[in-house]
Amino acid sequence: MGHVFSEAGDGIGHVHFVLSGIISAVAGMQDGRTVETFMVGREGATTPGAINVPVRTYSRLVGQAAGETRRIEVTRLRALCEERPDLRTILALYAAGLQGELEQSGACNALHRSDQRFAKWLLRCHDRIDGETLLLTQEYLASLLGSQRTTVNEAAQGLQKAGAITYSRGRVTILDRAALERAACECYRHGQRSSIDIPEPQ
């Protein structure tokens, strides 16, 4: 948690496969504000596009929930993809799913309320961790969601009132997942389809 895998603009030397925990891609603005653009859990890997061409990261990649990763040099991964076309296909499908998720989140950020987005975000974290508890400070949460601390606080209070979560001192515990799903916007389901259930290669 808190480990910086790469800074925005870095060339990509390694692809990190997440075994447990969560890596967040966090975009920074000139005024210092930050927002999470996507997250990677055990369904994925950082910067899968690097298997085709040399690319740079657009966002800072930082550990958001403690866990374990394996990294591989991009050149080695490219060589493996030559030997194993099925590996290339799986990574390309994952990259396409991630692209779809980013398009959906562009729409989500513009159209959906912050409490809905907060519920969606909690569900997406819950899918990627073992157990029911997330450790996050309110400040960190706000910076991830691109909202004011008070907005995050209100959203957390609302969900707590509904019995969906308990929240105190940076510890979010999910009590009622179904309630959280009802509170989330439709984009949660979209994200599940696009990045977690990778279709069988044709």
Ligand SMILES: [Zn+2]
């Ligand atoms: Zn949404």
